[in-house]
Amino acid sequence: MKWWGWGEEQIAFTHEDKPSLRPFILRHLEVDIATPPTAPVAFSDVTVPAPVLPAGLAERLAGVVGDVHVSSDGMDRVVHARGKSLRDLVRTRGGDLGRVPDLVVRPGTEDELVGVLRAALDADAVVIAFGAGSNISGSLEAPAGERRPVLSVDMGRLDRVLSIDPVARLAEIQAGVQGPRLEAQLNAAGWTLGHFPDSFAHSTLGGWIATRSSGMQSDKYGDIAELTRGLRVVAPSGTLVVRPVPSTSTGPSVREMILGSEGRLGLISSATVQVHRLPSERTILGYLFPSWAEGLAAMRDIAASEATPSVTRISDAEETQFSFATRKQPTAVDKLQSKALMTFLERRKGYDLGAMCLAFVGYEGSERHVRAQRCKVGRIIGPRGGLCIGTGPGALYDQKKFDTPYIRDFLLDRGVLADVSETAAPWSRLPLVYDAARTAARGAFAELGVRGYVMCHLSHSYHSGACLYFTFAITPSGRRAPLDEYAVVKSAIQQAFVDAGATLSHHHAVGTEHAEWLEQDISAPGVTMLRALFDGVDPGGNLNPGKIVGADLAPDLPARDDDGVNLDGPSRRVVAEAVHTTPAQPAAAPPPEPVPEAKPAPRA
Numbered sequence: 001m002k003w004w005g006w007g008e009e010q011i012a013f014t015h016e017d018k019p020s021l022r023p024f025i026l027r028h029l030e031v032d033i034a035t036p037p038t039a040p041v042a043f044s045d046v047t048v049p050a051p052v053l054p055a056g057l058a059e060r061l062a063g064v065v066g067d068v069h070v071s072s073d074g075m076d077r078v079v080h081a082r083g084k085s086l087r088d089l090v091r092t093r094g095g096d097l098g099r100v101p102d103l104v105v106r107p108g109t110e111d112e113l114v115g116v117l118r119a120a121l122d123a124d125a126v127v128i129a130f131g132a133g134s135n136i137s138g139s140l141e142a143p144a145g146e147r148r149p150v151l152s153v154d155m156g157r158l159d160r161v162l163s164i165d166p167v168a169r170l171a172e173i174q175a176g177v178q179g180p181r182l183e184a185q186l187n188a189a190g191w192t193l194g195h196f197p198d199s200f201a202h203s204t205l206g207g208w209i210a211t212r213s214s215g216m217q218s219d220k221y222g223d224i225a226e227l228t229r230g231l232r233v234v235a236p237s238g239t240l241v242v243r244p245v246p247s248t249s250t251g252p253s254v255r256e257m258i259l260g261s262e263g264r265l266g267l268i269s270s271a272t273v274q275v276h277r278l279p280s281e282r283t284i285l286g287y288l289f290p291s292w293a294e295g296l297a298a299m300r301d302i303a304a305s306e307a308t309p310s311v312t313r314i315s316d317a318e319e320t321q322f323s324f325a326t327r328k329q330p331t332a333v334d335k336l337q338s339k340a341l342m343t344f345l346e347r348r349k350g351y352d353l354g355a356m357c358l359a360f361v362g363y364e365g366s367e368r369h370v371r372a373q374r375c376k377v378g379r380i381i382g383p384r385g386g387l388c389i390g391t392g393p394g395a396l397y398d399q400k401k402f403d404t405p406y407i408r409d410f411l412l413d414r415g416v417l418a419d420v421s422e423t424a425a426p427w428s429r430l431p432l433v434y435d436a437a438r439t440a441a442r443g444a445f446a447e448l449g450v451r452g453y454v455m456c457h458l459s460h461s462y463h464s465g466a467c468l469y470f471t472f473a474i475t476p477s478g479r480r481a482p483l484d485e486y487a488v489v490k491s492a493i494q495q496a497f498v499d500a501g502a503t504l505s506h507h508h509a510v511g512t513e514h515a516e517w518l519e520q521d522i523s524a525p526g527v528t529m530l531r532a533l534f535d536g537v538d539p540g541g542n543l544n545p546g547k548i549v550g551a552d553l554a555p556d557l558p559a560r561d562d563d564g565v566n567l568d569g570p571s572r573r574v575v576a577e578a579v580h581t582t583p584a585q586p587a588a589a590p591p592p593e594p595v596p597e598a599k600p601a602p603r604a
């Protein structure tokens, strides 16, 4: 992973093979992307603060995980300091590194995780679980003024599928595994988790659980919250075990408490997740709609119908135009076909091409199932003016989806700040949320006097509602700090979400970026409950402090003794019981033979 941006060093977005992109960005953002880019500051010019550690801590950790798995290397520590939010990238690219962890520790077993946590608490160190560092909500950075030692616990060595129960279709998987390695292990045995976030290539199972992630095919497989059935979590009071039962009546759900906990309740060592047989057929079809309103209504009708597609996604007109602008150099035949299609849409179907919206619907399963689903969807989209444009655009989208994230760095190199804000709301509120967020973004552009662009797509449909995903970009004015101008736009959109009755985030978590809106979303008593949970489980505030509920304690709780932080002794608020392990559950007797795929997972 690049220390200053997304993905691998040798991969970069390029505009040269996309002839429409340069004029598009010039028109909307007044930036010529052909001008030479500005590179991030060189790593050799960056000052990485030396680690500050109490005597004996590094040696004790090395005794637990082995010398080679404890790192004080500057680059390693910088990579582990933050995630990949726009704010993270802008600051890091400029050489502002924040509170870099003092050590990176890489446990290889659950017992080692226990040993690491015990050593950390004994030394009153801060412990921040690190999956792959892809979060975009400020979920990883230690508080700026943190005076205690900070340990980044990189989960990457815990990367194996431990067992698959083919009867229950459950797999126990270590939490540090990244998407491609997870799928490779499952696929080799004929299974898939079906969780494909755009960050799939550089994110982990534990990170997905700790942020309540959602993947592109969530309409069929469910979000990670649904896929996760059992858990093992190394916590200050011991190893928490959540059994992988299909449902339970054991009081408030401990499983749900861990989901989205952002490392504040413990280190997730493994999870038991629902897996599915690899589908024999998988296809994504492209559709065009005459307007956002018709497209949105079609997606809602699909969610309410008996059709069970794996993907339902529609872009608004602005995002549709952006998608067309990123198309590669068309051949002469492509041009002719495209012209013929546009003429047909305008003359025969009465489309206003400027308002047209591009949608994708994905289908998975047996050939018969896919055929039947396509027919059901076809009957829904027809009356909404929709037109199927075949597999070409869908296949292209499917291939390119993991490359798209590189565009943000490309734009940053050219002075454009681009970011996302996503939310979810009931179907009845979605049009209102859509209008409110766009109006807020455009109002912010006007207030700042900057060029800006905002676009949206709907993805992740449920029976009761869906996720709206906004992408926005601004060309900073040069009159203020670029991040201050960005913050005005981001805040305006987030505020519009909660004011319109939507949530602060559907799948990007709270971290520090969205903490400001938490109380408006879940109410003051909700925040009090979360604070009580975090303070009760982790009384010393050692586990990823400051995330989700912010840094301040509730007014009626005693002040923390941070002033007299204990650099050489145990956390003053370590819970009475020592960290210990619970013996692993005996493995279930091997089931007789695989059973065929049952009904698809119901929409939540």
Ligand SMILES: Cc1cc2nc3c(=O)[nH]c(=O)nc-3n(C[C@H](O)[C@H](O)[C@H](O)COP(=O)(O)OP(=O)(O)OC[C@H]3O[C@@H](n4cnc5c(N)ncnc54)[C@H](O)[C@@H]3O)c2cc1C
Pocket: 006, 083, 084, 085, 128, 129, 130, 131, 132, 133, 134, 135, 136, 139, 140, 155, 175, 176, 196, 197, 198, 199, 202, 203, 204, 205, 206, 207, 208, 209, 210, 211, 212, 213, 214, 215, 216, 261, 262, 263, 264, 266, 267, 268, 269, 405, 507, 508, 509, 544, 547
């Ligand atoms: C380009 C891009 C595209 C993205 N697309 C999507 C998308 O389509 N869908 C989506 O849901 N998200 C998306 N994200 C956001 C991000 O990938 C998710 O939040 C992801 O779940 C983070 O996983 P990670 O392993 O990188 O976790 P990290 O970023 O390393 O950590 C995230 C949080 O989880 C905690 N954590 C990590 N591992 C553990 C563990 N084992 N135990 C306890 N706590 C842990 C960390 O302490 C931190 O608080 C995207 C991000 C980028 C940059």
